[in-house]
Amino acid sequence: MPAAKDARKATPPVPAASKVNPAIPAASLPAAAKPAQNIADPSRPAGLVSEAANGSKGDTAFVFIVDQDLRSFLQDFARRYGLRADIASGIRGKLSQVKLPSQPRDLLRELATRYEIEWTFEGDVLKVTSRSEMGTRILPLGNVAFNDWIAELNSAGIDTSRYTPIPMQGSKAAIMTAPVTYLSRAAAILEVLKTGQEASSELRIIRAGVSQKVQFD
Numbered sequence: 228m229p230a231a232k233d234a235r236k237a238t239p240p241v242p243a244a245s246k247v248n249p250a251i252p253a254a255s256l257p258a259a260a261k262p263a264q265n266i267a268d269p270s271r272p273a274g275l276v277s278e279a280a281n282g283s284k285g286d287t288a289f290v291f292i293v294d295q296d297l298r299s300f301l302q303d304f305a306r307r308y309g310l311r312a313d314i315a316s317g318i319r320g321k322l323s324q325v326k327l328p329s330q331p332r333d334l335l336r337e338l339a340t341r342y343e344i345e346w347t348f349e350g351d352v353l354k355v356t357s358r359s360e361m362g363t364r365i366l367p368l369g370n371v372a373f374n375d376w377i378a379e380l381n382s383a384g385i386d387t388s389r390y391t392p393i394p395m396q397g398s399k400a401a402i403m404t405a406p407v408t409y410l411s412r413a414a415a416i417l418e419v420l421k422t423g424q425e426a427s428s429e430l431r432i433i434r435a436g437v438s439q440k441v442q443f444d
Contacts, residue, residue: 288329292322297342304334305353315356318344345406350384356406363404366392366414369421373401376417383416385409 292300297320305312308331320342327334335346343358368376373394380387390405392413403410 289326290329290334292325292327294324295322296320297322297338301338301353301355304331310348310351310353313352313354315360317357317359318342318355347389347406347409348384348386349409349412354406354408356408360406360408361404362407362410363402364410364414365395365400365402366417368394368399368401368417370399371417371420376401376420379416379420380413383412385412385416 298314298318300322301314301318302312325341327337338344339346339358344355345358345361346353346355348354373392377387377392390403390409392401392403394401403413405413
């Protein structure tokens with residue numbers, strides 16, 4: 228009997244559920260966001276369990292957060308996909324015994340509902356702000372075509388699927404509701420396009436030291 232007792236003592240402890248980590252699918256992330264290959268299982272976010280409703284293939288998978296700070300979770304989430312996390316200082320919260328969808332965008336939408344946060348992808352950056360930082364602006368387009376502006380935003384890595392500008396009927400302007408930092412970047416890109424068009428529509432002629440600007444309609 229003493230031998231059996233010693234054998235029980237030598238048996239290593241079973242890892243706690245909080246050390247099991249999910250394999251979150253990357254299908255719904257932007258192209259820049261791919262699971263980081265250098266992140267081994269032990270370094271993935273602690274406190275998570277990946278499951279399916281009844282264990283069958285047809286069930287919707289989810290992740291279960293045992294206990295983790297919201298900021299820490301978002302940083303780990305971004306790192307899991309090789310993204311950088313830009314999280315506003317006012318983001319606070321605690322995830323305790325919380326079940327979330329495993330699809331990345333669905334997971335972020337659920338967090339947005341629970342904690343009143345706003346998120347977007349900008350290239351390889353996951354940006355998270357408080358909902359209180361939302362704003363609305365009317366942006367004059369000038370001679371810039373609306374679709375050209377949208378294409379330029381997308382090529383700059385700004386995720387327009389999250390906060391889509393709306394063209395205003397009967398005027399060369401668009402209205403946009405988004406976090407103020409997002410609005411500033413979108414407006415800055417529009418101004419660059421407008422400046423470029425203005426420069427291309429002007430011809431400066433110099434005769435005998437006199438500069439004359441000719442404007443093309």
